[in-house]
Amino acid sequence: MSTTRLLLLGVVRIFQPAYGYQLRRELLTWNVQVWANINPGSIYSGLRTLAKHGYLAEIQTTESDDRPGRTSYKLTAEGESEYFILLREALWNVAPFRPDRMQAALSFLWSLKRDEVIAGLESRTMQLEQLDKQQRFAERGVLEDAAIPDHVVEMLRISSARDLGELQWTREFLQRVRDGEYSFAGEPRKWQPPADLVTHWGSDQVPPEWQPDN
Template identity: 70%
Template sequence: MSTTRLLLLGVVRIFQPAYGYQLRRELLTWNVQHWANINPGSIYTGLRTLAKHGYLQELEGGSGDRPGRTSYKLTADGETEYFSLLRQSLWNVDGFHPDRMQASLSFMWSLRRDEVLAALEARIVQLEQLQKAEPFEERQVLGDPGTPNHVVEMFRITNARNRGELDWTRAFRDRVADGAYSFAGEPADWEPPPGMITHWGEIPSPPPTD
């Protein structure tokens, strides 16, 4: 649920105010139905649920718009929840839920560069620790008479992903440290096609954390 919530809040934050069908269409271009296991039909339900919990504000169409069309924008609580979920996903490694890091990659530009670098350093430490624990996890599984031996492959495939992510994270950290990409408060490094979105000239800074 945290990945879905982050994706919905994040995409609303980019396009707000935006209609449900716009948000659904945008998320489907990100292929979230595959890597985040989001049912396309549940996007509308998710938006209404976030509004019910006070994270989104529903804006009814005015006289110059089609009646009954609802658009969404983040509330103050939604903004806080967005950054909380983004930081949780970025700072914490979860080998069984790679979709969380995938989602944070979609929005980490809304954090400052120094925080992204600190989070990547923290992920490297966590992944290195997981790598050290690998042989002991295998030994525990193989030594447990109540666990079928093939179960160890579940740990091995997760560990293989973690090792691959460790290599990528080190390289990504170096690219960010060398100035790659744009982050909060910096001029954008990407120019959208005309008529797409208009706010990328300067990426806004996140709210203070204290």
């Protein structure tokens, strides 16, 4: 799952049709260059790649005397489908060494229905609990293997500490969602953007139905 792809599709979906410069500027306000390790210069090439693969439609504007022609982007039907595939994959699957995936999903969970977000967070809670159960056996395996330097166990422990931190947050976030905080697809928006901001926040977009395998 590409965090970059999800971020690009998601931000286009919010602002479409939008110019590359506008999308780049917006993503940089999210500090994606820090937590998602996205090179700001690669945003333009990422948009072109998504268009090449049919996920984005390029809309050319006519050059005028005072402004050169520009390319704006909007999602195609394939891009809309791919967006939800990536978003759901990030929500439903814990990736211990890729915290950026859930970080990206948090930017777009509002486009799913509340019951699906709750179910996904419940699944994440169980996955993180299982990782915690496995931890002591993984440590024991390292400590009992004479061929492995003893300091390697600390690599397991730092990863486990991150997982436990995420587990605590997931439980708390899940409870907030159950209690009715935030707004999701099909619900009245609790937050509205400034009037001069062109977004899709004001429309009630309902995601396609989907059932997880597990």
